[in-house]
Amino acid sequence: MAKVAVVGVGAIGSVIAALLQQGGHRVVLCARRPQAGLVVESPAGDVAVQAEVVTDAAAAPAVDWVLVATKAYDVAGAAQWLPGLCAQGAAVAVLQNGVEHRERFAPYLPVERILPVMVDCPVERQSATRVRQRGVMQLRVPQGALGNAFTQLFAGSPADAAEVPDFTSVVWRKLCFNSAGVLSALLLQPAGVVRGEALGEVALGIIEECAAVARAEGAVLEDDIAQVILQAQRAAPADGVNSMLADRRAGRPMELDARNGVIVRLGRKHSIATPRNAMAIALMEALTAPAS
Ligand SMILES: NC(=O)c1ccc[n+]([C@@H]2O[C@H](COP(=O)([O-])OP(=O)(O)OC[C@H]3O[C@@H](n4cnc5c(N)ncnc54)[C@H](OP(=O)(O)O)[C@@H]3O)[C@@H](O)[C@H]2O)c1
Known part of the structure; x- marks a missing residue:
């Protein structure tokens, strides 16, 4: 004991x-x-x-x-x-x-x-x-x-x-799954947001950027991981609330850097473009900046 x-x-x-x-x-x-x-x-x-x-x-x-x-x-x-x-x-x-x-x-x-x-x-x-x-x-x-x-x-x-x-692959796979959660938090809508065609495409891009950085960091991920994850997220209950959305709704800080900032930072290190993650971060920062 x-x-x-x-x-x-x-x-x-x-x-x-x-x-x-x-x-x-x-x-x-x-x-x-x-x-x-x-x-x-x-x-x-x-x-x-x-x-x-x-x-x-x-x-x-x-x-x-x-x-x-x-x-x-x-x-x-x-x-x-x-x-x-x-x-x-x-x-x-x-x-x-x-x-x-x-x-x-x-x-x-x-x-x-x-x-x-x-x-x-x-x-x-x-x-x-x-x-x-x-x-x-x-x-x-x-x-x-x-x-x-x-x-x-x-x-x-x-x-x-x-x-x-192979912990590296395990932890990056989880991050791939979490990375697109930023869309839900941005739109203040539960998990079902990615069921739409246009937002599904955006989610796919966010996850693909994460997977590219993951591979550069040594993770071994299947080629179609982004499609697999998007499919799973579309099949999950539409009213699911991820922790970033819960934090935003409650007026708390968010794990934006841990979940998306890291993709941009490490992407830069490996010369991998991560424009969708960067845009999501910029939009969230603008939306949640204290009024001046
Ligand atoms: N929830 C999930 O389903 C889930 C699933 C997988 C992974 N995760 C990850 O697991 C981690 C924890 O998430 P969570 O959902 O458990 O978060 P949470 O419900 O927000 O709990 C975090 C706790 O930490 C406490 N805390 C903050 N600063 C502290 C300090 N200085 N001293 C002592 N306690 C402090 C908070 O206290 P207050 O109560 O006073 O705010 C809160 O009770 C996160 O990285 C999250 O992304 C969560």
Whole structure:
């Protein structure tokens, strides 16, 4: 049994806490606000999370593992927890979207103690203390000692946690899927927006740009990945709300840089043109700029 801290008790962090508890671990919730009565509506029934809750980073206890599940734009705040939680050398698993997990946390701890995690699970916050998990929590990590120790944390829980030999391809495939979500957030409309012919074409272009950069970064993706993803997105429930749309609706920042900015930045590095992603970013920045 390990003592595991979860930093960021939102949709993903709450489910992770419930799974760790089911795996028999001692869970410490590191949150910005009290978390009494946290309940996860899992596919197998409600799980009431019983955990120590800490709301002050200065009071964070040393733990065996730290699992960060904040949004990518909240990394600086999440990092404030690390000196206390990692006082005895704990590793930090980064459960976030995008492909730059290590880069985001490298300013705060030695890179060999950072474990990037591809997290895939449909889950939404219902209220401050209730989340709904609509599918299995899938966690993928690079093969190695750290990856192996991480997957062991979920033994005995219903999570699907596994090491993979080619993490680069796994994480870029997920980014390909997420990249076109920016259209939904731009238009303030749920997932069904890509069912239209014209917007479907735009989505295809955004994903194709992502796939081209992914391949330049070493990912192995099938030739027709963009069509496969668009088809899957068109077949998904039309009223699905991705997290970027949810963030925009709630007036929060968005993971625009982690999901689209990175495609433009790394595209530039490889001399790959990414005009559709660049335009989506420019439009979103203009639409959400504070009125002057
Ligand atoms: N939701 C999904 O279905 C899903 C699926 C796959 C991947 N992901 C990815 O997983 C990551 C987490 O997403 P999410 O949906 O769980 O986000 P979320 O519901 O917005 O939760 C993020 C949590 O982090 C907390 N937080 C922010 N700054 C903090 C700080 N300094 N200290 C402690 N807590 C802090 C927030 O606190 P407040 O409650 O106070 O705002 C919030 O509870 C993202 O990268 C996302 O893209 C999400």
